[in-house]
Amino acid sequence: MEELLDPVEEFFRYLKIERGLSENTLQAYKRDLIKYYEYLKEFRKIKNWHRVTRQDVMQFLYFLNDSGKSSATIARTLSTLRLFHSFLIREFDMKEDPSLHIETPKSKRHLPKVLSTNDVEKLLHIQYDDKFSLRNKAMLEVLYATGLRVTELIDLTLNDLHLTMGFIRCFGKGSKERIVPMGDIAKEAIELYLHDSRPKLVKRKQTEQVFVNHHGKPLSRQGFWKIIKQVAKEAGIEKEISPHTLRHSFATHLLENGADLRAVQEMLGHADISTTQIYTQVSKSRLKDIYKSHHPRA
Structure with missing residues (x-):
């Protein structure tokens, strides 16, 4: 089965070195392709990529559907297969692309969950009186002030x-650099953390990352997840909350207050403005809820 695996490994190297994709994106591609490889090996008895047909690709997508995968997952997987087969044609002299002319299933676009401004105030109203709460306060203030992704936050260096x-x-997806403004409240919170908290956490360790854990090492995504869940619980917020919730809230609240869509796109680091436009739908949805709640004849 090396004939199948070798091009897959070459493809991963191409994505990492030439496309400069992030580790999280690489892992998503790997999951899709390894599942594809295993399906072809086990169910289609295929030992060479040249033998893969359009029917094989279709059957794999049906297999994913029968396994309960969402239309969004299937659409993303098909995108991965198209990129991979295009790579095979370019680098391994494949004559045809079996993934061409296969219709992508339409995925339901769920509106992102956001916090109300009142809930944001509750979340950020932390009693900062020790090294951990000072750090947590700074992280949450920076997230809401800038709309950073969690990975971008924990990768920040001094x-x-x-x-x-x-x-x-x-540095966002694809290592694209961007500059994001930050308000005075977030600035003061991070300055207080750097002065009063970080030195106690880092001690004599050498680390360039801004936010560190209790061992003085860079904070992980899982570590941040636990922190925001705990802070939300202590703040009495009953809504489901994730590390991305403050990013969604940042974008939605900016647009609700009249911010330019292009400016929000740039701050979020979205390559396509259609990704940013989903937040305008959130704003409209929230306006309808407010109208129904307060208009006497709604």
């Missing part, structure tokens, strides 16, 4: 902070 100028630098 050199990425430009507090005097009121902005931070971060």
Whole structure:
């Protein structure tokens, strides 16, 4: 089965080195392709990529559907297969692309969950009186002030902070650099953390990451997840909350207050403005809820 595996490994190297994809995106591609490889090997008895037909691809997608995968997952997987088969044609002299002319299943676009401004106030109203709460306060203030992804937040280094100028630098998907402004409240929270909390956490360890755990090492995504869940619980917020909730809330609240869509797109680091436009739908949905709740004849 090396004939199947070798091009897959070459493809992963191509994605990492030439496309510069993030580790999270790479892992998503790997999951899709390994599942595809295993299906072809076990159920279609295929030992060479040249033998893969359009029917094989279709049967794999039916297999995913029968396994209970959502239309969004199937559409993403098909996108991965198209990219991979295009790579095979370019690098391994395959004559035909079996993934062509297969209709992508339409995925339901769920509106992102956001917090109300009152809930955001509750979440950010932390009693900052020790090294951990100072850190947590700073992280949450920065997230809501900038709309960073969680990975971007925990990857921030001291050199990425430009507090005097009121902005931070971060590297998003595909290692694309962007500059994001930050308000005074978030700036003050991070300055207090850097002065009173971080030195106690880091001690004598050498680390460039801004936010660290109780061992003085860079904070992980899982570590941040636990923190925001705990803070939300202590704040009495009953809504389901995830690390991405503050990013969604940042975008939605900006648009509700008249921010330009293109400016929000740039701050979020979205390559396509259609991704940002989903937040305008959230705003409309929230306006309808407010109308129904308060209009006497709604």
